[in-house]
Amino acid sequence: MNTQELVDQIHQKKSFLCIGLDVDLDKIPEHLLQDEDPIFSFNKQIIDATHHLAVAFKPNTAFYEAHGVTGWRALEKTIHYLNENYPEIFTIADAKRGDIGNTSSMYAKAFFEDLAFDAVTVAPYMGKDSVEPFLAFENKHTILLGLTSNKGAFDFQTKILEQEQLYKQVLKTSTTWHNSQNLMYVVGATKATYLKQIRALVPDSFLLVPGVGAQGGNLQDVCSYGINANVGLLINSSRGIIYASSGRNFAETAAKAAQDLQGQMQLILDAM
Amino acid sequence: MNTQELVDQIHQKKSFLCIGLDVDLDKIPEHLLQDEDPIFSFNKQIIDATHHLAVAFKPNTAFYEAHGVTGWRALEKTIHYLNENYPEIFTIADAKRGDIGNTSSMYAKAFFEDLAFDAVTVAPYMGKDSVEPFLAFENKHTILLGLTSNKGAFDFQTKILEQEQLYKQVLKTSTTWHNSQNLMYVVGATKATYLKQIRALVPDSFLLVPGVGAQGGNLQDVCSYGINANVGLLINSSRGIIYASSGRNFAETAAKAAQDLQGQMQLILDAM
Numbered sequence: 001m002n003t004q005e006l007v008d009q010i011h012q013k014k015s016f017l018c019i020g021l022d023v024d025l026d027k028i029p030e031h032l033l034q035d036e037d038p039i040f041s042f043n044k045q046i047i048d049a050t051h052h053l054a055v056a057f058k059p060n061t062a063f064y065e066a067h068g069v070t071g072w073r074a075l076e077k078t079i080h081y082l083n084e085n086y087p088e089i090f091t092i093a094d095a096k097r098g099d100i101g102n103t104s105s106m107y108a109k110a111f112f113e114d115l116a117f118d119a120v121t122v123a124p125y126m127g128k129d130s131v132e133p134f135l136a137f138e139n140k141h142t143i144l145l146g147l148t149s150n151k152g153a154f155d156f157q158t159k160i161l162e163q164e165q166l167y168k169q170v171l172k173t174s175t176t177w178h179n180s181q182n183l184m185y186v187v188g189a190t191k192a193t194y195l196k197q198i199r200a201l202v203p204d205s206f207l208l209v210p211g212v213g214a215q216g217g218n219l220q221d222v223c224s225y226g227i228n229a230n231v232g233l234l235i236n237s238s239r240g241i242i243y244a245s246s247g248r249n250f251a252e253t254a255a256k257a258a259q260d261l262q263g264q265m266q267l268i269l270d271a272m
Numbered sequence: 273m274n275t276q277e278l279v280d281q282i283h284q285k286k287s288f289l290c291i292g293l294d295v296d297l298d299k300i301p302e303h304l305l306q307d308e309d310p311i312f313s314f315n316k317q318i319i320d321a322t323h324h325l326a327v328a329f330k331p332n333t334a335f336y337e338a339h340g341v342t343g344w345r346a347l348e349k350t351i352h353y354l355n356e357n358y359p360e361i362f363t364i365a366d367a368k369r370g371d372i373g374n375t376s377s378m379y380a381k382a383f384f385e386d387l388a389f390d391a392v393t394v395a396p397y398m399g400k401d402s403v404e405p406f407l408a409f410e411n412k413h414t415i416l417l418g419l420t421s422n423k424g425a426f427d428f429q430t431k432i433l434e435q436e437q438l439y440k441q442v443l444k445t446s447t448t449w450h451n452s453q454n455l456m457y458v459v460g461a462t463k464a465t466y467l468k469q470i471r472a473l474v475p476d477s478f479l480l481v482p483g484v485g486a487q488g489g490n491l492q493d494v495c496s497y498g499i500n501a502n503v504g505l506l507i508n509s510s511r512g513i514i515y516a517s518s519g520r521n522f523a524e525t526a527a528k529a530a531q532d533l534q535g536q537m538q539l540i541l542d543a544m
Contacts, residue, residue, distance in 0.1 A: 150402060
């Protein structure tokens with residue numbers, strides 16, 4: 001999917017919501033555990049109930065790998081289900097990969113070709129030749145960890161690297177990489193006040209913003225600093241939506257939680 | 273496996289060789305492609321032919337994920353085969369994971385419990401709360417990316433972060449984390465001259481050293497700067513061993529390549 005198609009979808013749905021499919025068998029409704037593939041059953045129902053309210057879905061691979069082959073199969077079924085039934089949805093593998101060149105190419109192939117995700121999250125620590133193999137895929141998007149939402153972000157990311165905070169060096173340097181037009185960035189909602197400075201460095205890029213809801217980030221703050229002419233934001237919510245209820249009505253309740261966020265986004269978009 | 277058992281194995285085998293199982297279907301002997309599971313067939317024969325020359329095996333997960341469910345099953349079979357037949361071997365999942373706390377716990381569970389690896393490689397960018405969930409597992413080892421072997425290492429890792437190079441900050445800060453005794457570090461063999469400074473920061477830790485051979489690193493240099501009283505080094509070779517031949521004799525040829533490195537290690541160990 002190219003960026004314009006994503007932007008069009010945002011305006012059509014009046015939403016820039018991304019729903020995180022972080023499926024934990026301890027948290028999904030009990031009655032699903034008897035299904036042949038409880039993870040996929042859960043995802044399918046969440047997707048069917050919320051696809052019109054969200055523009056992106058983001059499975060975090062950790063939750064699938066934790067179940068080995070069974071989990072990996074559930075991930076495959078989920079992305080195939082999305083691609084077949086809702087081809088307009090922007091799909092993100094939240095994998096936070098990053099390795100030396102030839103190995104990064106294997107990861108890129110795995111997520112962009114075999115699984116056919118639109119985007120994958122990538123860690124910057126290993127630098128240019130660890131990220132460029134992902135950038136080589138046309139109409140695929142590499143979402144680089146910029147300033148993450150967790151406490152540990154202050155361990156290194158906000159430290160001064162040659163007169164500038166490390167995460168800013170990451171943003172600036174990454175814009176010089178080959179095919180950098182395929183980059184987006186992860187910026188935690190809990191770091192909303194940093195967004196003004198981030199927008200000075202990457203004014204046009206899309207930002208994937210986790211941390212609204214459970215982690216305490218605020219949608220209004222994120223939007224007031226981070227929105228650009230293309231909206232340029234994907235706000236992710238995982239637990240706040242998918243675990244809104246653990247009863248048989250979980251999918252409807254998830255849709256209500258998604259609708260609540262989408263409603264707030266609509267007000268913001270209408271005011272643009 | 274605890275560190276002492278690893279050290280004992282090093283002295284017993286006169287080797288600190290780690291063999292990287294980076295299996296690429298384009299590079300393995302053609303006759304294996306007819307097998308039901310070519311990746312596992314290849315690994316099994318490499319392991320059987322070289323286990324007495326190496327103390328560790330390290331599959332890089334990218335090469336398995338590239339084949340989806342089939343690849344993940346081959347990874348499971350490989351680690352089970354190692355654990356059942358060669359329980360003395362130190363097993364490393366080269367996964368370079370790292371995510372926020374609860375998600376890192378899922379990765380730790382996947383690699384330490386479900387797959388029962390002894391160690392996993394982890395990226396430091398997200399800081400303390402992204403690494404500590406791995407450190408919580410007793411007798412399991414977290415190998416943090418320190419100074420990697422690729423060119424991109426110079427993009428950020430060697431830049432000055434608050435008066436000190438980033439990778440040094442990573443090493444120093446990581447020693448303050450809870451259960452830091454379970455840490456090891458990735459240090460590229462191509463960065464051998466940095467090892468003296470690295471040893472000043474982490475004198476007692478094991479270092480996993482990729483980059484000898486194909487990437488141009490030199491074993492003598494690495495040892496002269498990096499060895500400590502416990503040896504404290506695991507030298508990884510992947511392509512140089514497993515693809516030494518693409519004929520039917522690939523496993524024997526791999527053993528010869530492994531023996532060549534092991535022989536050099538024996539001389540170094542005998543001189544200690």
